[in-house]
Amino acid sequence: MIELTDTNSSAIAAAFVHGRTQAGSPAMGMVMTLVIVVDEDVADDAMEAARAASQEHPARVLGVIVGDGRGAAHVNAQVGIGSGWIGETALIRLSGQVVKHADSVVLPLLLPDSPVAVWWPSNPPADPAADPLGALATRRITDAAAASSGKTLAIYSQCESYAPGNTDLAWTRITAWRALLAASLDQHPLKVRRASITSERISPSADLLGAWLSDRLKVPVDRANSSGPGITEVVLETKEGPIRITRTDGKLATFSSPGRPDRPIALKRRDLPELLAEELRRLDEDNVYAATARRLVALGKKK
Amino acid sequence: MTNMSAAHSTNPLRDPQDRRLPQIAGPCGLVLFGVTGDLARKKVMPAIYDLANRGLLPPGFSLVGFARRDWANEDFAKVVHDSVRENSRTEFREEVWKQLAEGFRFVPGDFSDDVAFDKLRQTIEELDTTRGTGGNHAFYLAIPPSFFGDVVGQLKEHGLSEGPGDAWRRVVIEKPFGHDLESARELNKVLSDVFPSESVFRIDHYLGKETVQNILAMRFANAMFEPLWNSNYVDHVQITMAEDIGIGSRAGYYDGIGSARDVIQNHLMQLMALVAMEEPTSFDAASLRLEKQKVLSSVVLPKRLDLTTARGQYAAGWAGGEEVVGYLDEQDIPPTSTTDTFAAVKLNIETRRWAGVPFYLRTGKRLGRRVTEVAVVFKRAPHLPFSSTQTEELTENALVIRIQPDEGMTIRFGSKVPGTAMEIRDVNMDFAYGGTFTEVSPEAYERLILDVLLGDPPLFPQHEEVELSWQILDPVLAHWAKKGKPEQYEPGAWGPDSAHAMLARDGRTWRRP
Numbered sequence: 151m152i153e154l155t156d157t158n159s160s161a162i163a164a165a166f167v168h169g170r171t172q173a174g175s176p177a178m179g180m181v182m183t184l185v186i187v188v189d190e191d192v193a194d195d196a197m198e199a200a201r202a203a204s205q206e207h208p209a210r211v212l213g214v215i216v217g218d219g220r221g222a223a224h225v226n227a228q229v230g231i232g233s234g235w236i237g238e239t240a241l242i243r244l245s246g247q248v249v250k251h252a253d254s255v256v257l258p259l260l261l262p263d264s265p266v267a268v269w270w271p272s273n274p275p276a277d278p279a280a281d282p283l284g285a286l287a288t289r290r291i292t293d294a295a296a297a298s299s300g301k302t303l304a305i306y307s308q309c310e311s312y313a314p315g316n317t318d319l320a321w322t323r324i325t326a327w328r329a330l331l332a333a334s335l336d337q338h339p340l341k342v343r344r345a346s347i348t349s350e351r352i353s354p355s356a357d358l359l360g361a362w363l364s365d366r367l368k369v370p371v372d373r374a375n376s377s378g379p380g381i382t383e384v385v386l387e388t389k390e391g392p393i394r395i396t397r398t399d400g401k402l403a404t405f406s407s408p409g410r411p412d413r414p415i416a417l418k419r420r421d422l423p424e425l426l427a428e429e430l431r432r433l434d435e436d437n438v439y440a441a442t443a444r445r446l447v448a449l450g451k452k453k
Numbered sequence: 454m455t456n457m458s459a460a461h462s463t464n465p466l467r468d469p470q471d472r473r474l475p476q477i478a479g480p481c482g483l484v485l486f487g488v489t490g491d492l493a494r495k496k497v498m499p500a501i502y503d504l505a506n507r508g509l510l511p512p513g514f515s516l517v518g519f520a521r522r523d524w525a526n527e528d529f530a531k532v533v534h535d536s537v538r539e540n541s542r543t544e545f546r547e548e549v550w551k552q553l554a555e556g557f558r559f560v561p562g563d564f565s566d567d568v569a570f571d572k573l574r575q576t577i578e579e580l581d582t583t584r585g586t587g588g589n590h591a592f593y594l595a596i597p598p599s600f601f602g603d604v605v606g607q608l609k610e611h612g613l614s615e616g617p618g619d620a621w622r623r624v625v626i627e628k629p630f631g632h633d634l635e636s637a638r639e640l641n642k643v644l645s646d647v648f649p650s651e652s653v654f655r656i657d658h659y660l661g662k663e664t665v666q667n668i669l670a671m672r673f674a675n676a677m678f679e680p681l682w683n684s685n686y687v688d689h690v691q692i693t694m695a696e697d698i699g700i701g702s703r704a705g706y707y708d709g710i711g712s713a714r715d716v717i718q719n720h721l722m723q724l725m726a727l728v729a730m731e732e733p734t735s736f737d738a739a740s741l742r743l744e745k746q747k748v749l750s751s752v753v754l755p756k757r758l759d760l761t762t763a764r765g766q767y768a769a770g771w772a773g774g775e776e777v778v779g780y781l782d783e784q785d786i787p788p789t790s791t792t793d794t795f796a797a798v799k800l801n802i803e804t805r806r807w808a809g810v811p812f813y814l815r816t817g818k819r820l821g822r823r824v825t826e827v828a829v830v831f832k833r834a835p836h837l838p839f840s841s842t843q844t845e846e847l848t849e850n851a852l853v854i855r856i857q858p859d860e861g862m863t864i865r866f867g868s869k870v871p872g873t874a875m876e877i878r879d880v881n882m883d884f885a886y887g888g889t890f891t892e893v894s895p896e897a898y899e900r901l902i903l904d905v906l907l908g909d910p911p912l913f914p915q916h917e918e919v920e921l922s923w924q925i926l927d928p929v930l931a932h933w934a935k936k937g938k939p940e941q942y943e944p945g946a947w948g949p950d951s952a953h954a955m956l957a958r959d960g961r962t963w964r965r966p
Contacts, residue, residue, distance in 0.1 A: 179885060328471075329474045330508075330512075333512070335465070336479055337511065337587070366465045405513075413585070414548075417548075
């Protein structure tokens with residue numbers, strides 16, 4: 151770990167090269183730059199998740215901690231290579247006037263040619279694509295479920311400000327549910343008349359799942375509350391009876407469908423590194439998420 | 454390389470743009486013959502668990518074991534549990550296990566036992582009602598090929614080879630696909646009497662490897678390799694599959710078969726076909742197969758097989774710091790055995806693209822290290838504006854595709870040595886799969902078993918390819934059969950002297966992989 155105080159981008163870049171040479175391999179096998187915009191108190195968790203995700207996507211990870219904007223500008227950085235990281239990492243702390251110009255610190259540190267992703271583990275900007283750091287990236291990842299205030303509306307505001315390249319981890323969390331629901335209709339090619347979702351009271355994932363079902367199936371989707379964890383039941387009503395997936399423990403679901411016996415199926419809630427790894431697998435626009443976000447906004451307006 | 458069934462296209466929750474959603478196999482089950490064998494325990498069962506863990510198996514997926522053991526369903530579940538615990542790639546999760554374990558059944562019996570096959574039919578029908586497998590079943594024959602005939606005959610006789618309505622039945626077999634052209638044809642006849650050829654899935658696990666599939670991506674998705682990929686620039690191609698171990702306890706399988714039949718006929722010929730083939734019009738099974746067949750049918754053996762092939766048997770000695778016995782001293786190997794444990798052949802592909810570019814294929818046991826790679830060695834630059842002393846350390850440029858281990862690609866080219874003098878030396882540029890896409894790449898068996906269940910055939914060779922490969926190899930095997938004993942070679946090195954002499958005659962050398 152190289153500690154730099156009152157430094158600048160070129161010194162950080164030089165530290166990267168130095169660190170790589172020290173590690174014995176000056177060649178770069180990294181596939182992207184991941185910028186994490188994070189508060190001091192969750193920085194450790196976020197960097198840990200990025201470290202785990204870097205197993206699958208070797209990246210230059212730039213953690214940017216935006217501090218107090220008052221006073222003289224300070225840029226401090228810890229630059230590290232190796233020790234559990236597949237790529238390389240810098241944790242950059244900004245304070246003073248430079249917090250308004252975080253992009254000026256990050257821009258020179260982006261890897262040539264390869265894609266840039268930015269991730270806000272807790273409080274995302276209202277319009278990520280218009281954010282100066284967000285504008286540097288082709289992929290912008292938010293997490294409405296981790297918003298510290300205005301939780302119920304966080305996902306709506308993210309969907310309203312949708313721009314190509316945006317996704318929310320609330321969407322990533324329902325991939326397994328969506329896969330299972332799609333598979334259930336492969337097995338029962340029936341017309342769905344109505345759908346319902348039961349979940350925790352505040353669940354951006356359930357909101358998105360409802361919007362997705364409504365968008366794809368063109369049917370009304372009811373919502374009910376439970377004590378969780380997360381989404382606990384999804385029902386698709388068909389003329390032959392309901393297709394029902396119930397999961398009360400966040401791990402093992404029961405799959406019931408018309409004319410078939412109930413079957414257990416693993417449906418585990420995934421943790422942050424797995425979610426992040428899935429997000430980083432696709433670096434282009436997610437069109438299905440775009441359509442779902444549009445539908446969620448339209449449904450919200452109707453109410 | 455996907456095959457969307459009719460159900461998928463009408464499913465409103467499916468969208469081709471939705472690339473997050475994995476392709477989950479439709480309702481189905483797998484019947485595994487030979488559950489006690491190494492293949493079943495080390496590869497097939499763990500791969501099934503890994504698929505379930507990745508959420509790629511349908512709810513209700515069922516696994517039926519068939520063997521001559523006095524087991525109940527629970528005993529079978531225990532065997533699967535142990536094999537998964539020991540050999541699965543992904544972590545063991547209780548809820549995944551629970552999902553799978555409910556679908557385990559065991560049918561005890563012999564391959565000639567009519568009662569057992571009746572019981573098998575009842576079991577499958579029971580699963581269709583209680584588990585919703587929908588009549589779709591794949592029969593995985595993890596058994597010696599001599600029993601294939603008995604088993605598929607029984608399947609037919611007991612009405613198991615055809616499902617009800619439009620349900621599918623598939624059969625999965627592993628190499629060896631015969632031991633020469635004639636026996637391969639016989640085997641194919643046995644299978645095709647019962648199953649149509651599109652329902653027979655021949656597993657060549659090499660083709661399930663990401664690096665092998667990447668040969669196609671590398672060649673046909675890029676602009677910078679294909680222009681060089683011909684006799685104008687390529688001097689020759691070397692394809693090597695080396696193992697550092699001996700035959701271990703596989704004497705019964707290996708003796709009489711040997712390395713050429715075991716490896717060259719299938720893995721290396723398939724690799725050669727992928728490296729040498731023309732661009733397919735699309736990546737569907739039929740187009741790929743067509744191009745591979747074209748290459749295989751344009752292969753011509755050199756006239757003097759004594760000068761262009763080599764074979765050997767590993768002798769006793771030291772390998773990797775351990776004292777090892779020779780092949781003839783291995784357990785259950787007759788001292789008169791003429792089985793080859795090393796084989797090398799030179800093949801010519803008579804097409805405009807490859808005229809004059811030999812393909813050297815070699816494989817062996819107890820060699821320097823475990824490695825599989827394809828090396829495309831380029832011609833030297835036609836003119837060097839440097840003196841010979843300046844380029845003394847410059848050899849040919851090469852592009853090496855490393856199949857296993859340490860999957861990736863290396864490009865070797867010349868570069869100036871820093872300093873005031875102009876001196877040029879070979880350097881390597883490396884792309885490591887493990888460094889760029891770590892951990893996502895699934896085991897070859899996972900990919901292939903899922904493809905069987907999805908009915909997606911591009912990665913499975915058909916009998917035409919198998920027969921063409923035998924057609925190439927048969928004359929070599931016949932030539933060797935007349936020559937008596939193979940040459941003994943030192944263990945832990947790179948094969949017999951005749952193999953080195955064979956390349957030296959052409960003014961070339963084997964790379965040290």
